[in-house]
Amino acid sequence: xxxxxxxxxxxxxxxxxxxxxxxxxxxxxxxxxxxxxxxxxxxxxxxxxxxxxxxxxxxxxxxxxxxxxxxxxxxxxxxxxxxxxxxxxxxxxxxxxxxxxxxxxxxxxxxxxxxxxxxxxxxxxxxxxxxxxxxxxxxxxxxxxxxxxxxxxxxxxxxxxxxxxxxxxxxxxxxxxxxxxxxxxxxxxxxxxxxxxxxxxxxxxxxxxxxxxxxxxxxxxxxxxxxxxxxxxxxxxxxxxxxxxxxxxxxxxxxxxxxxxxxxxxxxxxxxxxxxxxxxxxxxxxxxxxxxxxxxxxxxxxxxxxxxxxxxxxxxxxxxxxxxxxxxxxxxxxxxxxxxxxxxxxxxxxxxxxxxxxxxxxxxxxxxxxxxxx
Amino acid sequence: xxxxxxxxxxxxxxxxxxxxxxxxxxxxxxxxxxxxxxxxxxxxxxxxxxxxxxxxxxxxxxxxxxxxxxxxxxxxxxxxxxxxxxxxxxxxxxxxxxxxxxxxxxxxxxxxxxxxxxxxxxxxxxxxxxxxxxxxxxxxxxxxxxxxxxxxxxxxxxxxxxxxxxxxxxxxxxxxxxxxxxxxxxxxxxxxxxxxxx
Numbered sequence: 001x002x003x004x005x006x007x008x009x010x011x012x013x014x015x016x017x018x019x020x021x022x023x024x025x026x027x028x029x030x031x032x033x034x035x036x037x038x039x040x041x042x043x044x045x046x047x048x049x050x051x052x053x054x055x056x057x058x059x060x061x062x063x064x065x066x067x068x069x070x071x072x073x074x075x076x077x078x079x080x081x082x083x084x085x086x087x088x089x090x091x092x093x094x095x096x097x098x099x100x101x102x103x104x105x106x107x108x109x110x111x112x113x114x115x116x117x118x119x120x121x122x123x124x125x126x127x128x129x130x131x132x133x134x135x136x137x138x139x140x141x142x143x144x145x146x147x148x149x150x151x152x153x154x155x156x157x158x159x160x161x162x163x164x165x166x167x168x169x170x171x172x173x174x175x176x177x178x179x180x181x182x183x184x185x186x187x188x189x190x191x192x193x194x195x196x197x198x199x200x201x202x203x204x205x206x207x208x209x210x211x212x213x214x215x216x217x218x219x220x221x222x223x224x225x226x227x228x229x230x231x232x233x234x235x236x237x238x239x240x241x242x243x244x245x246x247x248x249x250x251x252x253x254x255x256x257x258x259x260x261x262x263x264x265x266x267x268x269x270x271x272x273x274x275x276x277x278x279x280x281x282x283x284x285x286x287x288x289x290x291x292x293x294x295x296x297x298x299x300x301x302x303x304x305x306x307x308x309x310x311x312x313x314x315x316x317x318x319x320x321x322x323x324x325x326x327x328x329x330x331x332x333x334x335x336x337x338x339x340x341x342x343x344x345x346x347x348x349x350x351x352x353x354x355x356x357x358x359x360x361x362x363x364x365x366x367x368x369x370x371x372x373x374x
Numbered sequence: 375x376x377x378x379x380x381x382x383x384x385x386x387x388x389x390x391x392x393x394x395x396x397x398x399x400x401x402x403x404x405x406x407x408x409x410x411x412x413x414x415x416x417x418x419x420x421x422x423x424x425x426x427x428x429x430x431x432x433x434x435x436x437x438x439x440x441x442x443x444x445x446x447x448x449x450x451x452x453x454x455x456x457x458x459x460x461x462x463x464x465x466x467x468x469x470x471x472x473x474x475x476x477x478x479x480x481x482x483x484x485x486x487x488x489x490x491x492x493x494x495x496x497x498x499x500x501x502x503x504x505x506x507x508x509x510x511x512x513x514x515x516x517x518x519x520x521x522x523x524x525x526x527x528x529x530x531x532x533x534x535x536x537x538x539x540x541x542x543x544x545x546x547x548x549x550x551x552x553x554x555x556x557x558x559x560x561x562x563x564x565x566x567x568x569x570x571x572x
Binding site for chain 1: 377380381383384387438475490506507508509510511513531532543544546547548549550552553554556557558
């Protein structure tokens with residue numbers, strides 16, 4: 001009887017061991033080779049593995065990051081000197097990108113691979129051009145797909161403002177100063193601020209009667225610029241004239257400077273102020289974790305929240321109205337390597353016509369910045 | 375005697391499990407690997423399916439949040455046709471006197487699905503031209519599109535919005551539109567009003 005019981009126990013343990021071993025075998029790491037090739041302003045990254053792994057992999061790409069979720073754990077065999085930061089999490093691989101103007105990802109066969117073409121705004125080439133494919137293998141471009149072309153280097157808005165063709169760019173006088181970092185009074189630490197006037201060009205933003213958000217944003221940005229420069233700050237602007245400026249261009253321009261504070265100015269579609277910061281790491285969804293993982297904003301988030309709070313308090317006190325403080329995964333904030341906030345002011349129409357209202361707004365923002373520094 | 379029976383049972387069980395695992399792996403290896411890139415074309419999706427009424431749970435941006443409203447539409451058997459009907463309902467707005475950030479007069483030009491189960495929603499340029507809203511409104515419109523499709527359709531991994539058949543960088547200048555939506559809209563809006571959390 002006792003013997004039977006021992007055998008039964010042994011059998012149960014044996015079965016569990018088999019199941020666990022089976023599970024472990026099923027979860028064994030699959031080898032994925034990671035190689036890359038550089039062109040002048042482009043990098044091609046190739047993940048190659050067996051058909052099943054590549055076919056079931058799920059990937060998302062944007063100028064801040066590329067994430068690949070493999071169906072199983074993977075063991076990466078990497079080429080040396082990989083040009084981007086790589087984060088590995090269980091079955092996922094995340095590439096954090098910088099100075100990227102465009103990114104395209106393709107799933108290709110024979111051999112099975114995921115090809116990621118990354119165009120950058122800065123030169124990446126350190127070595128003579130090498131094709132990504134192994135000798136004798138077909139090139140990693142789908143039929144009909146354009147071959148990898150070096151992109152046109154992005155012209156930062158503040159470095160080379162452009163107007164419509166044939167029209168001379170309107171150069172505001174304070175903007176010239178933005179190119180020359182200013183030194184403040186002796187002994188005072190120079191603060192570097194970047195102001196982003198939202199929208200521009202064909203993108204008018206919110207329209208209220210004759211007033212367009214892009215114009216009011218620019219006007220407020222210039223006013224803030226002038227006050228900050230007078231106070232001894234070094235100030236950059238993502239745009240200084242009415243010109244189209246994509247999110248990617250703004251992000252890349254901001255990435256090329258060393259601002260400590262980034263302020264994006266937009267209009268609210270409600271009748272009250274709103275101050276935004278990037279979404280933090282605390283939220284649970286996978287996609288948000290991805291976004292946060294790659295977010296250069298993470299290490300600045302506490303300071304960004306503090307600035308948002310101080311700005312909200314200042315606006316609340318000066319205008320006597322509600323101020324919403326929100327966190328959203330805004331790319332312009334999430335990718336910023338600095339304290340970063342977005343301020344939405346209410347009523348485009350009122351701010352377009354009322355100079356005193358604009359002055360009051362700028363004064364309130366300045367109080368917020370001063371309060372944040374303390 | 376009894377312990378022998380147990381051992382035989384275990385051995386049989388292990389054999390059966392091994393055979394099943396082997397069979398599964400064999401099937402995995404030899405099943406067709408490539409699916410057609412687009413499973414349901416626009417021609418198919420546009421033809422109305424005969425049948426009765428079904429209901430969609432649609433997520434509308436209303437008052438700085440997403441509000442779920444159930445709408446009844448003719449049932450479609452094909453998923454792309456259902457997705458198209460769903461998007462048409464979404465762009466009609468919530469109705470009932472509710473104001474929404476959903477841009478008006480947007481036409482659904484087509485809905486397609488690729489082998490990776492990403493749903494491509496092709497919309498008219500009114501999406502961009504008629505959108506009048508701030509960052510929160512834009513976020514909620516994109517999240518509304520994503521959540522509505524994910525809640526009513528099966529096996530969809532992600533959603534990508536095209537405008538007039540092309541990728542656009544952004545709808546309203548605050549969020550990317552040229553990348554699939556899941557990575558953008560999968561967070562809850564955290565807000566603080568008058569110093570207290572909402």
